[in-house]
Amino acid sequence: MSIRFTWYGHAAIGLEINGQRLLVDPFFTGNPAASITADQVQADFILITHGHYDHIGDAVDIARRTGATVISTFEIAHWMEKQGIKQTHGQNIGGKHAYPFGDVKLTLALHGSMLPDGSNGGNPVGFLITATDGRKIYLSGDTALFSDMRLIGDKGLDLAAIPIGDNYTMGPDDALEAAKLLRPHHLVPIHFNTWELIAQDANAWAERVQRETKIEVHVLKPGESFVLA
Numbered sequence: 001m002s003i004r005f006t007w008y009g010h011a012a013i014g015l016e017i018n019g020q021r022l023l024v025d026p027f028f029t030g031n032p033a034a035s036i037t038a039d040q041v042q043a044d045f046i047l048i049t050h051g052h053y054d055h056i057g058d059a060v061d062i063a064r065r066t067g068a069t070v071i072s073t074f075e076i077a078h079w080m081e082k083q084g085i086k087q088t089h090g091q092n093i094g095g096k097h098a099y100p101f102g103d104v105k106l107t108l109a110l111h112g113s114m115l116p117d118g119s120n121g122g123n124p125v126g127f128l129i130t131a132t133d134g135r136k137i138y139l140s141g142d143t144a145l146f147s148d149m150r151l152i153g154d155k156g157l158d159l160a161a162i163p164i165g166d167n168y169t170m171g172p173d174d175a176l177e178a179a180k181l182l183r184p185h186h187l188v189p190i191h192f193n194t195w196e197l198i199a200q201d202a203n204a205w206a207e208r209v210q211r212e213t214k215i216e217v218h219v220l221k222p223g224e225s226f227v228l229a
Helices: 059-066 076-083 149-152 172-182 203-210
Strands: 003-009 014-019 020-024 044-045 069-073 088-091 096-099 102-108 125-131 136-139 159-163 186-190 225-228
Touching: 003 159, 003 186, 014 125, 044 059, 059 076, 069 076, 069 096, 076 088, 088 096, 088 172, 136 225, 149 172, 159 172, 172 186
Parallel strands: 020 044, 044 069, 069 088, 136 159, 159 186
Antiparallel strands: 003 014, 003 225, 014 020, 096 102, 102 125, 125 136
16 A cells, blocks of 8 residues: 655645545645645545644635545634534544544644634644554644654654744754654655745755655655655
């Protein structure tokens, strides 16, 4: 079973696992880095790490159009239901649930989570996905560096995606330390170059990671994919 990872720009990610299409933090409308528009994307599941507008993005419209199940915190799942989305599943940090593509466990993330209308989005989270074939994918969401990343890495990660943009999340130096704690086989930088405020040289960062670790870093352009065979 292959796993396809697509970066759509900013923190919007597509995953194809076991025939299921996952869409993470679907920010397309108003995203200057987006490689496609919201009406072009398909999804069976939509995963939302936190409530900020550049992550919840077009989730409501996409969920209405596709019928996708929204997976997020209890608070965000409840907010989505208020928007008319009935297919939701709320979890909380440390909790795990089984889906057709595998298990999803919510992890700690150090950030904020207010929803666009000012509602409480609960705590921000990352996602630790264990595919049906046992491979593990960690999507950190927006976060600072935290030492418990080592515990996540101890699970044996096949793939991780972490932010490097700085200002709102960890920057290149802390992201390098995060890579050393997580120790994935494959690593993708996200949440950079959307705006000047979070502009980074991802290739230079990747060289640092590969020089100091055995991790294979994939610097993708918006819309590009790679397959975890």
